[in-house]
Amino acid sequence: MDADLQEITRLWKVYRTIHQLCHDRGYLVSQADMDMDYEQFRTQFARNNVVDRSMLMFLVQKRDDPTEQLTVFFPDERSVGIKTARKYCEKMIAQGIRRGIVIYIKTITSSAQKVFAASSKKVEVETFQEAELLVNITKHQLVPKHVVLTPEEKLTLLQRYRLKETQLPRIQINDPVAKYYGLKRGQVVKIIRASETAGRYLTYRLCL
Incomplete structure (x- = not known):
């Protein structure tokens, strides 16, 4: 070629x-x-x-x-x-x-x-x-689904589990998936993984 x-x-x-x-x-x-x-x-x-x-x-x-x-x-x-x-x-x-x-x-x-x-x-x-x-990394089979929370959804999450945002696991702002979604510092992303026992398994990460 x-x-x-x-x-x-x-x-x-x-x-x-x-x-x-x-x-x-x-x-x-x-x-x-x-x-x-x-x-x-x-x-x-x-x-x-x-x-x-x-x-x-x-x-x-x-x-x-x-x-x-x-x-x-x-x-x-x-x-x-x-x-x-x-x-x-x-x-x-x-x-x-x-x-x-x-x-x-x-x-x-x-x-x-x-x-x-x-x-x-x-x-x-x-x-x-x-x-x-060149490729859409979010479509790779090893990359779980990511959903960016709105400010209201983030507040609800923190209140429900009585957490401070600093207690959440982190995702770096230069992470390829964070960059794909245009995450900003302080935003929270919900990660949905398949689970053999529960059907799906949810985690949340704070962008830093």
């Missing part, structure tokens, strides 16, 4: 996974985008066997709050720098979009990350390397 076809295959997998991720975070995403096959992707985005990454960019809205929007960017440079980071932040601010995800090819400079951090009061930008999204 030549380099162009390898890139098309890679981006097709990434494109499907990022749409599944957005869906799992509660955004409106079409089933067609989550299930898009290789030939459909190639026809739509890879004319002449070259993917136009600017066409991959998309905007989604939360199912329960259309005013909460998320933009996903696919920069075409192998190393994302300050210029691109500023461009994305400025675009989001101008359009009133609070959240963004940047999917980069190989690297993102520390200076670009500082731009995102400095803009965090106005926009929240997450970054994923393409390689992190």
